[in-house]
Amino acid sequence: MAGGKAALLLLLCAAVLLAPASAADDGLTKFKLYWHDVLAGTSPTAIRIAQAASTNSSSKDEIGRAQGTYTFADQATFGLLMNMNFVFTAGDYKGSGLTIYGRNEVLSAVREMSIIGGTGKFRMARGYVEARTMDSGAKSGETVVEYTVYVKAAAA
Structure with a gap:
């Protein structure tokens, strides 16, 4: 019985300590950006390392770069x-970054992936992104994906 009371007391103390942090954390930021993945032409932004045997205008000002990897993760779907x-190199978030991780089922109209961290203005970030393909790149060699970002970060 004493062990149960101690555990309950510990749980209540943890809840009291965490409550102010939750109440003060209301700063959701939402914005859109367009990701261009160019595999063709004289200035590709991505390269194909391996392949199985089988706004969305690029004339807009660049505000950053996407850096990372994507690998096929499913034998049944295009996942x-x-x-x-x-990594933001211009604009309001210059010098800051967001880390996105998750499953991207490319043929779905909307895909949701987690924001698992960030730097600069996005330090201690958490949230998610919704990805929507605007142009599959089948004819142009340039895939364009709209990312709607929903993020909360620690106050600086």
Whole structure:
């Protein structure tokens, strides 16, 4: 019985300590960005390492770079494992970054992946992104994906 009371007391103390942090944490930031994956032409932004045997305007100002990898992760569907950092080089978030990780089932209209961290203005970030393919790149060699970002970060 004493062990149960001690555990309950510990749980209540933890809840009291965590409550102020939760109440003060209301700063959700939402924005959109467009990811261009160019495999063709004279200035590709991605290279194919291996292949199985079988706005969304690029004229807009660049605000950053996507850095990371994606690998096929499913034998039945067109599912990718995404490991990606959005590194901001201009604009309001210059010098900051977001880390995205998760499954990207490319043929789905909307895919959701986790934000698992960040740097700069996005330090201690958590949230998610919704990805929507705007152009599959079948004709142009340039895939364009709209990312809607929902993120909370620690106050600086």
